[in-house]
Amino acid sequence: MTAPAGSLLAAEELRKAYGPTVALDGAAFSIHPGEVVAVMGPSGSGKSTLLHCLAGIVTPDSGSITYHGRELAGMSDAQRSALRRSEFGFVFQFGQLVPELTCVENVALPLRLNGRPRKEAERSALSWMERLEVDDLAKKRPGEVSGGQGQRVAVARALVTNPRVLFADEPTGALDSLNGERVMELLTDAARSTNAAVVLVTHEARVAAYSDREVVVRDGKSRDMERVV
Amino acid sequence: MSIGHTLLGLLESGPRHGYDLKRAFDEKFGHDRPLHYGQVYSTMSRLLKNGLVEVDGIESGGGPERKRYAITDAGITDVARWLATPEKPEPYLQSTLYTKVVLALLTGRDADGILDTQRSEHLRSMRVLTDRKRKGDLADQLICDHALFHLEADLRWLELTAARLDKLREAVTR
Amino acid sequence: MKAGQWVRDLGMGARFAVTGGREGWVRALLTAVGVGLGVALLLLTTSIPNALAARDERSAAGSSLSHQAPKGDDTLLVADVYTEFRGETVQGSALEPEGPRAPLPPGLRRFPAQGEMVVSPALKELLLSDSGKLLRERLPDRIVGTIGDSGLIGPADLTFFRGADGLASRLDGGTVIRIDGFGERAGQSDAWDPVLILLVMVVFVVLLMPVAVFIAAAVRFGGERRDRRLAALRLVGADSRMTRRIAAGEALAGAVLGLVLGAGFFLLGRQAAGSVEVFRVSVFPNDLQPSPVLVLLVAVAVPAAAVLVTLFALRGVVIEPLGVVRTARPARRRLWWRLLLPLAGLALLYPMIGQGNDGGDFNAYLVVGGVMLLLIGVTALLPWAVETVVARLGSGGVAWQLAVRRLQLSSGTAARMVNGIAVAVAGSIALQMLFAGVDSDYTSDTGYDVSRAQMQMSLPAEVPLASATDRFRRTEGVRAVYPFSEGYVGERRTDPERGTSVLAGSCAELREMARLPSCHDGDVFAVRGAEYDTDTPKLAVPGRKLYFDPTYEGDTKGREIPWTVPDGIRAAQARIGLTGWHQGGFLITPGALPDAAAPALTGQIYLKLDPSVPDAWELALNTAAALDPLTAPMELSATERNDRFDAIRTGLFVGATCVLALIGASLLISQLEQLRERRKLLSALVAFGTRRRTLSLSLLWQTAIPVALGLLLASVVGLALGIVLMRMADTTVRVDWTSLLSMTGVGAAVVLAVTLLSLPPLLRLMRPDGLRTE
Structure with a gap:
């Protein structure tokens, strides 16, 4: 099976084991620009590992991952880090905001890691925070805002670099349904408006319903439901 | 729920008498609603007429005559098609899904696949509802949410079932 | 029931202290080592009086x-x-x-x-x-x-x-x-040199203080983890008093383990003390016996202090079943009372300035109290300084921003960890200065003109001057020998009121002692212009009769050899002689010296040694000993004396370094603990492309900023304390930059080492495994 034409990020035959535990066993994946793909599956099935491999955080034991036609395995750690800094954005379930930095500093962090001056970085950070309706929290620290607000700050941070691919790992896992849906709406709207692809790992159907299609991971194998039917 | 497909599925493991079929059905699926024998009889005649089963033999002697039914190749294909077709997402369909899963297990088919297909079907509906909700007013949102929550409940149950497939397989094939 | 409950709670805490897995053990061990060092030092301090008393006894017995x-x-x-x-x-x-x-x-x-x-x-x-x-x-x-x-x-x-x-x-x-016997009859024991006492007191305070600070920090090791554990205990029904008792039990366990280690350290240290010589003083291990009362006091006070510190640390903390709440935001740190401590310390020490020289006593309480207050002042000022400075630190790179923001949120924790380092550095800077000052006083202030002669020997009557001169001239390493005969003349045979010295030697040698207009054998000179010599001009009257070796009342009879001041006596101008003093009196060439006077003169030999011969001094001493085993030549040089003090300073340096290393270890532990708590965050940061360099640098800044502030403050306080101590010992105030730099250097090295050692775990934690939620 080869990656469908026009895909932004595609993976084939991914294998990854942590010691004796096999996390991925021949998984495949592909996503187009502007597409939202939910990765679903029971816990321990390897969905997070798939996301980590796709994002170049984890190197698979075998298999290929191509981004814009470039093989990720051929890049050095520094190159992959740079790719993540500039092309990818990340939202996790929790523990991602630096507790010492204010919210606006947190959002500006990826830009500053890319070498942008502080003032400028914080200005664009603030405009993203406005879009996610959390600009009033700019001067607060993560410990002083609610879970839903914090997650919106995290989404703003993920989008601040105008990433081509947004990786979201259970982004609503720690939120109630109302907050969760609001975060999903804002996230997908923002992604669509910038034509970014979203890889959304979730086990919640109502979150997955914000996707265009879903990929099911089970026992390290993936199943693209769109192409099966 | 399709009794015909269920009885067909039960026949896959070997030819049975009509009365055996009723007992097997009641034991596995009919916990609260035992099947009336007349229902078995009429269903089997329909299946016979459609060529999905054939009569394997007739036993006579004390009492009524007893036909032994066996499934045909066309019948097996029909069961497979039925299992692979997701149910239309609607409330309270778990009894059908349950039957499908148990039958898949009994006949050695891919039960995970049934779940995945069903989830995909559910998600399709949920996407439509979600989309409508995003564009609609508050009333729309509330109506959609109701449907969404029901669908989600189904899916959760599906996930749970999927997680317990191994145990279920043990229980139904015992 | 009450007592039983107490024992149960304390016991449970003690169990927690040692059952926390490998980290728990390391933490308990570090606490115990810190407490142990403190205990050993305390025991050593308490046995010093006994050791000194024992020395006095021995010295008296041999007198x-x-x-x-x-x-x-x-x-x-x-x-x-x-x-x-x-x-x-x-x-x-x-x-x-x-x-x-x-x-x-x-x-x-x-x-x-x-x-x-x-x-x-x-x-x-x-x-x-x-x-x-x-x-x-x-x-x-x-x-x-x-x-x-x-x-x-x-x-x-x-x-x-x-x-x-x-x-x-x-x-x-x-x-x-x-x-007809040995041993002192009267109880007149020699008073100890007050400077030595001062040094001993300061050494112990300086070494004890950082250990005390360290103990205070050590019992708070793993505080956050402990708080969480206590919260869990609250959840299953422990009340807040119980949790406090359990926390106290944990601290107690470390302290008791520390007592055991301390006893061991003390015994080891005691053996080591037998082979160490400080200021020409060495002590027998058996003399180092702490008095039982003091031992008991230490055994009770140390665990009690550990418990108190723990309870004190928990004072602003409410342990709730679902977590730990710190009551209110701590008030902004105020400066005034923090300044009071060191100022009070200075005030205590000030009255004792200048007492080192006139045999005055230093009040031990004032010295110890003053030094302690000054050093505690460091621990009081540092949190304020860190908070104030960090709050003003501006923007910088991402690494800098991360570090500064973290410090702004928890400057107290950072300051607490650095306190130990600061106190140790401040104390040892002061002590090194004092040592260096005392050192230079003991060595270089002899005032001799070392360039012309380095050794002087008085010959006994049996040894002829000529043969001694000859022996020395043949000694390796001796460059020049200046032989003189020295005597004293008085105006009367007995009890003369006026008198002056007489120096006999060749013209060449006499020129070393005074400016002679011209000189031939047979000349006699009277020196003019010599300090403190008022009699010579009055006695140098031609024809006046003077007597060599006059007799004084109550003394053995002198030789009373008459000598008449010759007519041709001439004046000579005083100059700095070989001894470094103005030589006064009469200068006589051999031809003018009557033979009869010879027995009244003693031979004096001045030696100029060859500095390029390494053992010139020892070789000359050997010659001198062969000439007369009972007479020791006098040393005019002081350059050889430094080694002994170097050894002490090295010892102090090593001691301070060890204390710093211990503190570094605890810094490392808390650093690692903090890193582990931030595992998820670190992984997230890596996920969105943070460079390892950025995070490592931020770790470095996070340690380096408070340590730099600590070292700066420590240098200031250390210099101040050093200057005060030197003034107290009445030595020349001189800043010992070498020790200042070396101590701050060691402090900086500790920071670097801690950062380097926490890098591998950091890099390990930065692996994406931390992102895995399962």
Whole structure:
């Protein structure tokens, strides 16, 4: 099976084991620009590992991952880090905001890691925070805002670099349904408006319903439901 | 729920008498609603007429005559098609899904696949509802949410079932 | 029931202290080592008075001065012999028993015969070693035994007793005395040098303080984890008093383990103390006996202090079942009371300035209190300084921003960890300065003009000047020999009111002592312009009759040899002589010196040594000893004396470094603990592309900023304390930049080491495994 034409990020035959535990066993994946793909599956099935491999955080034991036609395995750690800094954005379930930095500093962090001056970085950070309706929290620290607000700050941070691919790992896992849906709406709207692809790992159907299609991971194998039917 | 497909599925493991079929059905699926024998009889005649089963033999002697039914190749294909077709997402369909899963297990088919297909079907509906909700007013949102929550409940149950497939397989094939 | 509950809670806490897995153990061990070091130091401190008392006793027992007696069969002739070998003092006695009942000095089993000697173990070791060969030439007698401990003041003493003959002939000269017993009769013990006492006190305060600070920090190790554990206990039904008792139990366990370690450290240290010499003072291990009351006090006070510190730390904390709540945001740190501490310390020390020189006592309480207040002042000022500075730190790179923001949120934790380092550095800077100051006073302020002569020897009457001169000229390492005959003339035979010195020598030699207009053999000069010499001009009247070696009332009869001031006497101008002083009196060339006067003059030899011959000094001393074993030449040079103090300073440096290393270890532990708590965050940061360099740098800044502030403050306080201490000891105030830089350097090295050592775990934690939620 080869990656469908026009895909932004595609993976084939991914294998990854942590010691004796096999996390991925021949998984495949592909996503187009502007597409939202939910990765679903029971816990321990390897969905997070798939996301980590796709994002170049984890190197698979075998298999290929191509981004814009470039093989990720051929890049050095520094190159992959740079790719993540500039092309990818990340939202996790929790523990991602630096507790010492204010919210606006947190959002500006990826830009500053890319070498942008502080003032400028914080200005664009603030405009993203406005879009996610959390600009009033700019001067607060993560410990002083609610879970839903914090997650919106995290989404703003993920989008601040105008990433081509947004990786979201259970982004609503720690939120109630109302907050969760609001975060999903804002996230997908923002992604669509910038034509970014979203890889959304979730086990919640109502979150997955914000996707265009879903990929099911089970026992390290993936199943693209769109192409099966 | 399709009794015909269920009885067909039960026949896959070997030819049975009509009365055996009723007992097997009641034991596995009919916990609260035992099947009336007349229902078995009429269903089997329909299946016979459609060529999905054939009569394997007739036993006579004390009492009524007893036909032994066996499934045909066309019948097996029909069961497979039925299992692979997701149910239309609607409330309270778990009894059908349950039957499908148990039958898949009994006949050695891919039960995970049934779940995945069903989830995909559910998600399709949920996407439509979600989309409508995003564009609609508050009333729309509330109506959609109701449907969404029901669908989600189904899916959760599906996930749970999927997680317990191994145990279920043990229980139904015992 | 109450007591039982208490014991149960404390026991549960104690179990937590040791059952926390590997980290728990490491933490308990570090706490115990810190407490143990403190306990050992405390025990050592408490045994110092006993050790000093024991030394005094031994020194009194060996004293002979108060036993002068007329000759009998129970008398002993003793000559104290003293020499120096490469800067070490070697003290000895020549013994000649005058009868069978002559008193035996302590530590001897029998008298050594002529040509034999009994030596202390340390001296024996030195004499038999390669480096002691030159000394062996000076002390060639056969070694027939070693002096027992009762005859030594300290184990490192270099002491010998040698047999002698014919000492009676030199009773007059004062080098030999006749005694009938040893031991002091009156209870007149020598007062300790107040500067030495000051040093001892400051050393212990300086070493104890960081350990105390460290203990205070150590019992708070793993505080956050402990808080969470306590919260979990609350959840299952422990009340808040119980949790406090359990926390106290944890601290108690570490402290008790520390007591055990401390006892061990003390015993080890005591053995080590036997081989260490501080300021020419060494101590027998057995003399280091802490008094039982003080031991008991330490055993009770240390665990109690640990418990109190824990409870104090928990004072602002409410442990709830679902977590730990810190009551209110801590108030902004205020400066004024923090400044009061060091100022109070200075105030305590100030009145004692200048007391080192006039034999005054230092009030121990004031010294210890003052030094402690100053050092505690560091721990009080540092949190304020860190908070204030960090709050003003501006923007920088991402690494800098991360570090600064973290410090702004928890500057207290950072300051607490650095406190120990700051106190240790401040204390040792002060101490090093004091040592350096005392050191330079003890060594270089002799005032001799060392360039012209480095050694002076007075010859006994039996040794002719000419042959001694000859022997020295043939000694390797001696560049020039200036022989003189020295005497004294008075205006009358007996009890003269005026008198002056007479120096006889060749023209060339006399020119070394004064400016002569011209000189021929047969000339006599009177020196003018010499300091403190008012009699010479009055006596230098041609034809005036003067007497060599006049007799004074109550003294043995002098030779009273008459001499007439010659007509041709000329004036000479004073100059700095070989001794570094203005030589006054009469200068006589050999041709003008009447033969009759010769017995009234003693030979004086000045030696100029060759600095390029490494052992010139020792070789000259050997020649001198061969000429006369009872007379020690005088050293005019002071350059060789530094080594001994170097050793002490090295020791102090090593000690301070060890304390710093211990603190570094605890810094590392808390650093790692903090990293582990931030595992998820670190992984997230890596996920969105944060460079390893950025995070490592931020870690470095996070340690380096508070440590830099700590070192800065420590340097200021250390310098202040050092200057005050030097003023107290009345030594020249001089900043010892080397020690300042080396101590701050060690502090900086600790930071670097901590950062480097926490890098591998950081990089490990930065692996994406931390993102896995399962």
